[in-house]
Amino acid sequence: MAKKVKTFRKIPQMVETQIISEAISSGFNTRRTQWCNFAQGQPEVSQFQDAPSRLSWITLETHDHEYSPVAGSDELRDAIAGYYNRLYREDMDSKYKRENVSVAPGSRIALSRILSALGDIRIGYRNPDCPLYQGLLDSHRNKLKPIPLHADPDKGFSVELSELEKHISGNELSSFLMSNPCNPTGQVVSGNELKKLVAVSRKQKCTMIMDEVYSHYVFGLEGEDAKRPLSVAPFVRNVDRDPIVIVDGLGKGWRYPGWRLSWIVGPSKVIELINQVALILDGGTSVPAQRLAMKALDMDRSDQERHRGLEVFTEKRSIVTKRFEALGMECVREPCGTFYVWADISSLPKGLNHADKFFRRGLEQKLISIPGKYFNLCPEDKTSASKQLKKWVRFSFAPSITNLSMGVEKLAEMVEG
Secondary structure (H helix, E strand, O other), X not given: OOOOOOOOOOOOOOHHHHHHHHHHHOOOOOOOOOOEEOOOOOOOOOOOOOOOOOOOOOOOOHHHHOOOOOOOOHHHHHHHHHXXXXXXXXXXXXXXXXXXXXXXXXXXXXXXXXXXHOOOOEEEEEEOOOOHHHHHHHOOOOOOEEEEEEOOHHHOOOXXXXXXXXXXXXXXXXXXXXXXXXXXXXXXXXXXXHHHHHHHHHHHOOEEEEEOOOOOOEEOOOOHHHHOOOOOHHHOOOOOOOOEEEEEEOOOOOOOHHHOOEEEEOOHHHHHHHHHHHHHHOOOOOHHHHHHHHXXXXXXXXXXXXXXXXXXXXXXXXXXXXXXXXXXXXXOOOOEEOOEEXXXXXXXXXXXXXXXXXXXXXXXXXXXXXXXXXXXXXXXXXXXXXXXHHHEEEEEOOOOHHHHHHXXXXXXXXXXX
16 A cells, blocks of 8 residues: 655744744743843834834725735835835936835745746755745745855855856856845845846846845945945846846834735836736735835835934944953954844853853843854755854844843853853
């Protein structure tokens, strides 16, 4: 008798789920203020002093109880296109229109839509990068062949454009997925390097899927790059021809993760295909969330929120990095992005200089961190670069300043004690 095939496949747990499950076993509870969750993946959502008041209400019309257009309302798509044109394309002839925008219920769904719309292709990605990508790519292995580009720890986990182009051409890649700023390493591709990236994409006819959800959190840049969120948008020559697809949303930058509202911006023909996928995959985004998004994207409110938010998160980052480095932990240098610190702990005392041991000792002190191995998108890879991840840890500075200050003191006691 033939062996019965399993009905369901094994689904890998998300990193945060694994980490928090272990923390809960050690007594963690979100209401217990003596814990510091350095693993936190959402920004602080409370009211910041001198920032616009947090949005807390909307008015719904009778027709708002109907289904939304799968691509999002025309008003919101116009607002998103206008946001990119105002910040990045005022002096350019080619501008984004509503046809270049697809609204999605969260960045995971946005990325799922994009990957579902791809054909039977080879797709590249950087390693390490956002752990979400491993599960997403694995879900499409019947048609996608993922090929990693390993970022060198000895180069600060940066990837040179020449390496990227060689990887694309040598492996005949049709697409490449990357976060910018990069979760977890904080590496940013900006300015002239970002311009070159678009040129490589154009030359190689390789669609770049740019995950820009941390675009508001960039530290140490100068000039125009420091005045606006980080994006590839200003370097797109023709919005309908250049193979550039952007993902962003309100969860990280505007600090409204619970709304689950993101968007995809790209060539209109690509967006049309993505919208067809959305009809099958998710059906569209809730109307109330879109109503709130219209308020959040108001020009003055959006600019004030971004500037004040960056000030607060800059202060938070300083609190964490200064103390960490004084303890002998080497943090990735500016310019960098996201609201995480990627730290080398190999110089800490024995028993703390391995990421797994550091994590377990941290739980004893009511501290939660994420060992670097969880960001290895190729767990089967045994190269020296992957092995080096055991000395790296990701720390979030998204919690409140009060909680972070308590957390770094606890960590100092653990290291020095």
